[in-house]
Amino acid sequence: MEIKDFLVRAGKLVTVSESYGTIYDGALIIQEGKIKDIGDYSLMKRKYNHLETLDYSHYVITPSLVDCLSYSCTRICPYIHLSCH
Numbered sequence: 001m002e003i004k005d006f007l008v009r010a011g012k013l014v015t016v017s018e019s020y021g022t023i024y025d026g027a028l029i030i031q032e033g034k035i036k037d038i039g040d041y042s043l044m045k046r047k048y049n050h051l052e053t054l055d056y057s058h059y060v061i062t063p064s065l066v067d068c069l070s071y072s073c074t075r076i077c078p079y080i081h082l083s084c085h
Helices: 041-047 068-076
Strands: 006-014 022-031 034-040 052-061
Touching: 006 041, 022 041, 022 052, 034 041
Parallel strands: 006 052
Antiparallel strands: 006 022, 022 034
């Protein structure tokens, strides 16, 4: 199976990095299944104009919060039962 490279546009991109913080109208560059670059959408689009763009500009993307729901929700709200399949 071939892994496709692409640019993901986000209306709001929330990172845990102090240098990036929250980026409004941001973009992630995904290459070989991993995040290669991150930044302002207009800059990323110019730099990586050859990549297909997946437009999630009406969504918040949190690349740094992988599997945070199953981990933190049970500690924040212990009375909520999550079922992950």
